Amino acid sequence: MNIVKQTNQNTNEAIISQDIFKQYVFSNEKSSITNYKNSMKKAIHVISKHVKKRKTPFTGTSIKNIKERIESIKLENFKGQHSLNYVLEELKEIYLNDCVHFHNPKYIAHLNCPILTPTLxxxxxxxxxxxxxxxxxxxxxxxxxxxxxxxxxxxxxxxxxxxxxxxxxxxxxxxxxxxxxxxxxxxxxxxxxxxxxxxxxxxxxxxxxxxxxxxxxxxxxxxxxxxxxxxxxxxxxxxxxxxxxxxxxxxxxxxxxxxxxxxxxxxxxxxxxxxxxxxxxxxxxxxxxxxxxxxxxxxxxxxxxxxxxxxxxxxxxxxxxxxxxxxxxxxxxxxxxxxxxxxxxxxxxxxxxxxxxxxxxxxxxxxxxxxxxxxxxxxxxxxxxxxxxxxxxxIGVEGLSSYLEKAVENAQFTANFLRERKDFEMIHNPEISAIVFRYTPFFGNDVSYCNLNSYIRKAIFNEGKAIITSTKVNDEVFLKFTLLNPLTTTQDIEEVIALIIHHGQQYSLKN
Ligand SMILES: Cc1ncc(COP(=O)(O)O)c(C=O)c1O
Structure with missing residues (x-):
């Protein structure tokens, strides 16, 4: 965007090009509507492409990495003058490529739901x-x-x-x-x-x-x-x-x-x-x-x-x-x-x-x-x-209710699955779709279950293939799934449990 700044000879006031009003102030001006349609089309294109491409809920990128990328943009450079294309490309680097996808079936951490297209x-x-x-x-x-x-x-x-x-x-x-x-x-x-x-x-x-x-x-x-x-x-x-x-x-x-x-x-x-x-x-x-x-x-x-x-x-x-x-x-x-x-x-x-x-x-x-x-x-x-x-x-009431019903079914599946295993401890009967449990294998060494389960949560997040979370019960660390996504399958759940076991075993080898 080329902002033309001139000075009014009589009043000494800056005159900003009319372009910046006509194009960017959302209105019924032809150039505004054209800019709106083109911009939204580009945004939808970038979002769709990004969502289609990413297969995991996270990329595992470090805090340091993301922070450095954003810090490289200096406040002195907030002068505009960048095209939407440029800003969209930059956004990929500083946010989009590494943002967390709540809609991924293996995002089962917090109370974040996948959202419905009509709402968008x-x-x-x-x-x-x-x-x-x-x-x-x-x-x-x-x-x-x-x-x-x-x-x-x-x-x-x-x-x-x-x-x-x-x-x-x-x-x-x-x-x-x-x-x-x-x-x-x-x-x-x-x-x-x-x-x-x-x-x-x-x-x-x-x-x-x-x-x-x-x-x-x-x-x-x-x-x-x-x-x-x-x-x-x-x-x-x-x-x-x-x-x-x-x-x-x-x-x-x-x-x-x-x-x-x-x-x-x-x-x-x-x-x-x-x-x-x-x-x-x-x-x-x-x-x-x-x-x-x-x-x-x-x-x-x-x-x-x-x-x-x-x-x-x-x-x-x-x-x-x-x-x-x-x-x-x-x-x-x-x-x-x-x-x-x-x-x-x-x-x-x-x-x-x-x-x-x-x-x-x-x-x-x-x-x-x-x-x-x-x-x-x-x-x-x-x-x-x-x-x-x-x-x-x-979608209607019945359609909407079926999503949470599926999540509740998944929670029951998870609870039954974990209960059948000797290396997991289930501490409650899930009533909705949150399940708190911990990995309690016998490794033969003196492993602290708190340290083990904390390690597992972090390792899974840092890997990016799934996201689960943890909480404390009576000061002991437990893992937690919050299942809301109706697209999460029992196979997804079994794969996440396999990740827990994998990282748990890695921990035992290191300690
Ligand atoms: C039981 C309960 N109450 C209140 C809240 C707060 O809701 P919000 O994050 O929408 O402010 C939460 C958030 O998880 C919750 O689980």
């Missing part, structure tokens, strides 16, 4: 038209599409008609909203204070949230953001399948009260990050009611089961919660970001609602003009709902 078409609309979902005058039809999907999700959850929800950036943000509502609901109902206006009462330092000891770390982070501190979390022990132990929950509530603390909420997890275990939601709801506690369900992982005729019963009890988190970018196969926060009663929105005269004035609300910003802790917000819309319109 939706992404083109989302980014190109760049609607913002905060107000009607920035989103128009987008608001009603999002509302329709909220209504659909409330339906699959079994929430009452009075329920409401909002798309969020992820499970972390949805959990933040759940805890925020729990905190403010308690304050409004127990103190002569409006937390939105006045902040927290001095007793807030005694507020406690009960959740299982294997619940997601975002609860702790969020409680510190909410001014309650990470110590507000009371971890409740789990049973042998990593589900919250109800007797221990009741004991913990009693103990906190005896200590003079103030339990305000229970968070049940429907699909823990490591084990996919689902807490006993119906019993938790009963205990929450008995003790007048808010009940939030973190179904960031397990939410996808709600659309499966085979598995939806596992989430029975979510309909009894006060609020819930569902991550579409996990088990609904959506690209990041796509998540939702739901509440059983739309009046809870009042705890976060704010009227800004420039955006969603009271007068506009009285006129009946819809706005979503009152329900969100974000202001400008992407039209992520469109991806789920395309998915449900093109």
């Amino acid at each position: 078409v939706a992404e083109a609309f989302i980014s190109s038209l760049n609607s913002s979902m905060d107000t009607w005058d920035q989103s128009t039809g987008g608001t009603f599409i999002e509302l329709k999907l909220i209504e659909w999700t409330l339906g699959i959850m079994g929430y009452p008609k009075e329920g409401d929800g909002i798309f969020t950036s992820g499970g972390t943000q949805s959990n933040l909203m759940g805890l925020l509502l729990a905190r403010d609901y308690y304050i409004k109902n127990n103190y002569d204070i409006d937390p939105k206006m006045d902040g927290l009462p001095s007793e807030a330092s005694k507020f406690k949230i009960l959740c299982s000891e294997v619940s997601h770390f975002s609860l702790k982070k969020n409680l510190s953001l909410l001014g309650l501190g990470q110590n507000a979390v009371v971890p409740v022990s789990v049973d042998s399948d990593f589900k919250m132990n109800i007797t221990k929950l009741e004991q913990a509530i009693r103990k906190q009260k005896e200590l003079g603390n103030i339990p305000i909420a229970i968070v049940g997890t429907a699909g823990t990050t490591d084990f996919g275990s689902i807490d006993p939601l119906i019993e938790i709801s009963r205990i929450a009611k008995k003790n007048s506690l808010w009940f939030h369900v973190d179904a960031a992982y397990g939410g996808g089961l709600l659309i499966s005729e085979t598995h939806k019963n596992k989430l029975k009890g979510i309909e009894l919660s006060d609020s819930a988190t569902i991550d579409y970018h996990k088990t609904f196969y959506q690209p990041v970001s796509s998540s939702g926060f739901f509440m059983r009663d739309k009046s809870f929105v009042d705890y976060i609602k704010y009227h800004a005269d420039y955006l969603n004035s009271k007068e506009q609300e009285e006129e009946g003009i819809p706005n979503m910003v009152k329900k969100s802790i974000q202001t400008t917000r992407r039209f992520d709902a469109l991806k789920l819309w395309f998915t449900l319109r093109i």
